[in-house]
Amino acid sequence: MIVEVKNVSRSFRSPKKTEGFTGAMKLLFKPEYSTHEAVKNVSFSLEPGSFNGLIGANGAGKTTLLKILSGLIAPTSGEARVLGFDPFQRPVEFRRKIALVMGQKAQLWWDLPAVDAFDLLRAIYEIPMPVYKERLHTLATLLDVTKHLNTQIRRLSLGERMKMELIGALIHWPNVIFLDEPTIGLDILAAHKLREFLKEFNRREKATIILTSHNMEDIEKLCSRVLIMRTGEIIYDGTAHGLTEKGECRLRVRLMQSPTVEELAQLTGVNASAIAVQAPDTGPDEEDKDENDHKPIFFTIKYDDIVAILQKIMTKFTIINMGIEEPSLENVIQRLFQ
Amino acid sequence: MSWRLAALKNGFQDATAYRIEFLFEVLGSAFVPAAIQWVLWYAMFKIGGAHEIAGMNYSDMVQYTLVSLLFTQIRGGDHDFELQEMIRSGQLSNYLLRPVSVIEFVYIRGMAPKLLIAGVCLGLGTTVGLFFGMSPVRLLGAMVMALIGNVLHYQIGAALSTTAFLWEEAYSFLMVKNMLVSLLSGELIPLNLFPKNMQWMWKITPFYLYVFGPTQYALGHWTHTYFLEQLAWSCVWLVAGWAFIKVTWGLGMSRYLSLGG
Numbered sequence: 001m002i003v004e005v006k007n008v009s010r011s012f013r014s015p016k017k018t019e020g021f022t023g024a025m026k027l028l029f030k031p032e033y034s035t036h037e038a039v040k041n042v043s044f045s046l047e048p049g050s051f052n053g054l055i056g057a058n059g060a061g062k063t064t065l066l067k068i069l070s071g072l073i074a075p076t077s078g079e080a081r082v083l084g085f086d087p088f089q090r091p092v093e094f095r096r097k098i099a100l101v102m103g104q105k106a107q108l109w110w111d112l113p114a115v116d117a118f119d120l121l122r123a124i125y126e127i128p129m130p131v132y133k134e135r136l137h138t139l140a141t142l143l144d145v146t147k148h149l150n151t152q153i154r155r156l157s158l159g160e161r162m163k164m165e166l167i168g169a170l171i172h173w174p175n176v177i178f179l180d181e182p183t184i185g186l187d188i189l190a191a192h193k194l195r196e197f198l199k200e201f202n203r204r205e206k207a208t209i210i211l212t213s214h215n216m217e218d219i220e221k222l223c224s225r226v227l228i229m230r231t232g233e234i235i236y237d238g239t240a241h242g243l244t245e246k247g248e249c250r251l252r253v254r255l256m257q258s259p260t261v262e263e264l265a266q267l268t269g270v271n272a273s274a275i276a277v278q279a280p281d282t283g284p285d286e287e288d289k290d291e292n293d294h295k296p297i298f299f300t301i302k303y304d305d306i307v308a309i310l311q312k313i314m315t316k317f318t319i320i321n322m323g324i325e326e327p328s329l330e331n332v333i334q335r336l337f338q
Numbered sequence: 339m340s341w342r343l344a345a346l347k348n349g350f351q352d353a354t355a356y357r358i359e360f361l362f363e364v365l366g367s368a369f370v371p372a373a374i375q376w377v378l379w380y381a382m383f384k385i386g387g388a389h390e391i392a393g394m395n396y397s398d399m400v401q402y403t404l405v406s407l408l409f410t411q412i413r414g415g416d417h418d419f420e421l422q423e424m425i426r427s428g429q430l431s432n433y434l435l436r437p438v439s440v441i442e443f444v445y446i447r448g449m450a451p452k453l454l455i456a457g458v459c460l461g462l463g464t465t466v467g468l469f470f471g472m473s474p475v476r477l478l479g480a481m482v483m484a485l486i487g488n489v490l491h492y493q494i495g496a497a498l499s500t501t502a503f504l505w506e507e508a509y510s511f512l513m514v515k516n517m518l519v520s521l522l523s524g525e526l527i528p529l530n531l532f533p534k535n536m537q538w539m540w541k542i543t544p545f546y547l548y549v550f551g552p553t554q555y556a557l558g559h560w561t562h563t564y565f566l567e568q569l570a571w572s573c574v575w576l577v578a579g580w581a582f583i584k585v586t587w588g589l590g591m592s593r594y595l596s597l598g599g
Contacts, residue, residue, distance in 0.1 A: 123344030
């Protein structure tokens with residue numbers, strides 16, 4: 001295994017600031033601290049050459065986990081090993097074999113043309129000149145930025161800058177790549193180009209990639225394996241396909257009456273968390289419009305249970321209309337986040 | 339080419355990316371303090387009517403001011419502020435994952451323009467000094483001491499910047515340190531102007547090796563033997579500075595939060 005994580009936890013202590021002047025004075029003379037557990041007892045391992053997606057809502061612990069794996073911070077407890085190394089020891093050999101790209105953090109030097117930064121990275125990683133030239137040509141061509149190599153970084157568009165950041169991170173041909181929201185802020189075309197590039201790089205170089213993203217298209221199109229985090233814990237570990245193929249569907253019913261979720265849960269035996277009235281992701285399409293404002297109720301259930309649940313509902317309520325929806329990855333993940 | 343040379347080249351490219359800004363920085367930082375000193379000496383000697391202060395007359399003071407300018411330019415920059423900001427904002431993460439020492443890398447990149455300035459100052463000082471009977475050998479020796487002072491200044495700053503691991507914001511702390519350096523390095527006033535019973539204040543720090551020491555040697559106020567003795571002390575300070583960095587960064591890194599992102 002190229003990445004092994006065993007019972008890793010990480011907590012952060014930060015000062016608590018209360019409102020107003022009194023709060024500021026208190027912070028100055030008698031600060032109080034709160035501890036936040038960002039990653040809780042996480043375990044998993046990754047195979048060489050795999051493309052893995054790490055997803056979760058904001059604050060779920062994804063970036064903290066990437067920082068632990070890349071060696072920027074140490075876990076509070078547990079053990080992580082990447083390429084056989086303890087990441088936090090950061091031995092030179094380890095640093096030569098990994099790369100971390102943070103979509104929100106520039107790593108190249110703002111005032112210099114990208115090519116000057118790459119030249120410095122070439123010297124840092126001791127890449128022979130012919131190899132460097134070939135790699136730069138390959139990466140710049142794949143990402144379509146050859147004509148921007150001599151432009152100052154700060155004069156580039158966000159998409160072009162992100163591509164340059166990727167070249168800077170990959171010029172030493174790392175074995176393990178950590179990508180933290182690489183498509184953030186990119187337009188559809190740039191994000192597509194970047195995705196195609198990552199796919200190709202993974203296929204060609206057999207590099208192990210861990211990608212965090214809020215863009216489900218990134219995950220669906222790139223990742224053979226998905227890890228979902230919620231409040232510091234891994235709540236799903238499997239294929240992206242597996243999430244939508246668990247034999248689940250969304251049963252949509254509109255009733256004459258307006259029962260509460262608790263009433264419906266009690267009547268049908270379905271867990272209340274799997275019942276939603278007018279799901280937030282549901283737009284007011286034609287089918288959902290109802291002059292008497294009968295809101296649609298969604299049950300996330302197994303296909304096999306549809307008939308039994310409908311029968312139970314009909315014992316107490318009158319169904320106006322109904323439908324069955326295939327869940328999208330986005331819907332499934334949204335439900336998992338909640 | 340090793341990464342150190344590449345970093346030096348890269349640092350120079352970065353510093354001179356905006357030529358006018360670079361020239362203003364060099365000239366402004368040289369002439370503004372010199373003008374202030376000149377006004378001060380003029381007021382004391384010409385308006386106030388003083389003849390000699392701490393064994394120095396008006397001409398000695400002006401000479402000190404002009405020669406010390408050469409070495410003030412070589413004194414270290416504000417890389418400690420850069421380091422503390424990197425720690426605070428999490429930008430340090432960009433450097434930690436590269437297979438080189440962060441401290442060395444930041445220093446070398448920042449040192450590049452100073453080396454150019456040192457060369458120019460040495461050339462200028464040697465040429466002008468010849469007309470005033472200054473020894474080129476003394477100037478060269480003084481420049482070596484000033485360059486060691488540059489390393490020392492960075493070492494102390496880099497070690498103190500680690501307070502940002504603890505306090506998150508260490509700007510004011512480093513600011514106070516810089517004010518002390520300005521006073522105790524001899525870049526504002528010759529250190530022999532300090533009252534006799536307060537001379538210990540500058541002698542216990544290595545700051546006098548940045549400007550005062552090189553100026554004294556270049557002007558012929560220090561003997562060769564005394565200069566070599568001071569040079570040996572500066573090497574002792576270098577070792578102490580290196581150990582200081584090792585300890586403070588070792589302790590600091592265990593507290594690093596890598597914020598942002």
